[in-house]
Amino acid sequence: MSQPESRQFRLIRRPVGLPKRDDFEFRVEPARPPEAGEVMVGVEYISLDPAMRGWMNEGKSYIKPVGLGEVMRAGAIGTVIESRAEGFAAGDVVTGPLGVQSVATLAAKDCLKVDPSLAPKPLFISTLGMPGMTAYFGLLAVGEPKQGETVVVSAAAGAVGALVGQIAKIQGCRVVGIAGREDKCRYIVDELGFDAAIDYKTESVPDRLRETCPNGIDVYFDNVGGQILDDCLARINLRARIVICGAISQYNSTTPVRGPANYLSLLVNRARMQGMIVFDWADRYPEGMRAMAGWLKEGKLKSREDIVDGLDNFPETLLKLFTGENFGKLVLKV
Amino acid sequence: MSQPESRQFRLIRRPVGLPKRDDFEFRVEPARPPEAGEVMVGVEYISLDPAMRGWMNEGKSYIKPVGLGEVMRAGAIGTVIESRAEGFAAGDVVTGPLGVQSVATLAAKDCLKVDPSLAPKPLFISTLGMPGMTAYFGLLAVGEPKQGETVVVSAAAGAVGALVGQIAKIQGCRVVGIAGREDKCRYIVDELGFDAAIDYKTESVPDRLRETCPNGIDVYFDNVGGQILDDCLARINLRARIVICGAISQYNSTTPVRGPANYLSLLVNRARMQGMIVFDWADRYPEGMRAMAGWLKEGKLKSREDIVDGLDNFPETLLKLFTGENFGKLVLKV
The missing domain is CATH 3.90.180.10 (Medium-chain alcohol dehydrogenases, catalytic domain)
Incomplete structure (x- = not known):
């Protein structure tokens, strides 16, 4: 050879x-x-x-x-x-x-x-690899959404975000995605079945969160950090769960990371903010892959x-x- | 009358x-x-x-x-x-x-x-009232310290902090208190039995955390927010728990609250930060009061x-x- x-x-x-x-x-x-x-x-x-x-x-x-x-x-x-x-x-x-x-x-x-x-x-x-496992375990095991709750996800048209929103819909949640372009916003609502989308580049995120989450936010799956994390913190409910999966808005910053100024909303609302790394769930990947493959086959996941x-x-x-x-x-x- | x-x-x-x-x-x-x-x-x-x-x-x-x-x-x-x-x-x-x-x-x-x-x-x-119940449930039910872990508490000579540290000692933890005057630091070590004290007004908190927490921080009970929260975030261990009980450094600020710039340490360490309000535990006050009264009587709590x-x-x-x-x-x- x-x-x-x-x-x-x-x-x-x-x-x-x-x-x-x-x-x-x-x-x-x-x-x-x-x-x-x-x-x-x-x-x-x-x-x-x-x-x-x-x-x-x-x-x-x-x-x-x-x-x-x-x-x-x-x-x-x-x-x-x-x-x-x-x-x-x-x-x-x-x-x-x-x-x-x-x-x-x-x-x-x-x-x-x-x-x-x-x-x-x-x-x-x-979907059957790292982004899929991140969405599956990050949302279900760390975010712990319950039927009827409101789930917000940022970078919602991205690899992880799009899956998080679809899994949350399968759990019976109201789902709002935050994304950065009109075609992405249209896609997550029209193709993926999100209940609403917010275009953070052209819309006021606080105003739109108020409109699209009339009952507040129970789970926020954060891929971006920065101002959007703060905007979501301002709208969380009692005992809300914030999953810190990433902070893409900060990764290339040459100034110090910006901390969430609204973090005291965790105190007021007895809420939690928790980090997740997909590798921790390696033992349970087979379970996650089986579930994701099943939903793909049933047409519930795109x-x-x-x-x-x-x-x-x-x-x-x-x-x-x-x-x-x-x-x-x-x-x-x- | x-x-x-x-x-x-x-x-x-x-x-x-x-x-x-x-x-x-x-x-x-x-x-x-x-x-x-x-x-x-x-x-x-x-x-x-x-x-x-x-x-x-x-x-x-x-x-x-x-x-x-x-x-x-x-x-x-x-x-x-x-x-x-x-x-x-x-x-x-x-x-x-x-x-x-x-x-x-x-x-x-x-x-x-x-x-x-x-x-x-x-x-x-x-001790048998609100500060006592805050320390008891905040540390044990939210912080979940385990024997041998390192617990750090700020405002450590204050009503809640002094009790948090003593309860953590009773649980078999290594306890480091952060306080703001030499007599307070002496008191929490000499009188209350903390393992170490850091005087944030005269010492470098990051340096002293490195010295006094050689195995990192497993539980940080935060009463103060601000720079000390950031310093502790920089030293947390895998799966650490941060209890947000207060943020006294920020309460009288006339500028916006300062968010913890090191919050991505939660991601790296798969750690959680959780708010607590004592009133949520009202149903369990009798349990807390019994425990605290018992420890007082045994001389384990001052x-x-x-x-x-x-x-x-x-x-x-x-x-x-x-x-x-x-x-x-x-x-x-x-």
């Missing part, structure tokens, strides 16, 4: 503000042959997620930063080229932290074999992928997450 | 910043005779609490604001002068929202009869009251809470 080449983006500089192409080095090098217990995978679809911005920063976080000189970390799906691990064979389709590269060599135990006949491949890094072609476009494509340009789960096709 | 007079402080203006004497009107008027179901009470000790500052503000909160022209709300203990309520007789000692006045007439159902042979009267508005004589001194005495001048539970003796 001729040695395959891997085209790779390596992180060579810690970005200040928005990541730039110069923060990465594009390299083509021979793929490392697998050692015992490893597989070599031809990467097909790479998941681009807001969390990646955090992994580029130095300092203690829930996962260690990507080291300078290392291939940029990313979840992905691909096909095994060569295996030296039991239970894995060439031709198997796997998901895992394959990274921003065309060929990855990694421990088989970090990979999950999936059945590609069940769904199109990009779905395994979207999934939209924004697939951009060409590994070379990685740095610019990633930016779409932070400019609000992407629409649906952002995926890079290798 | 000659009609008694009531000396009263009525709120006549919503304070801006620190409350001033001019925000109140001192009046002497005939006490209202009780109607059916009411008692008339001679007020003896009035509890002065940081929460009173919030009650003076307009706007929705967990309890309605004191109306302009109304007697300032306050918890207190006194002796029934005249009763028209079943189960209450002249001479009974009661606690309740008697207000900042010398004679109160109110519904007997809002009063709790106590046995004055069990403890000195001020204790019923301190109580310190800062008793100021003279109803007339109310406005100036209240300020001691906000300047950090008081030491122990602040009580006004009528």
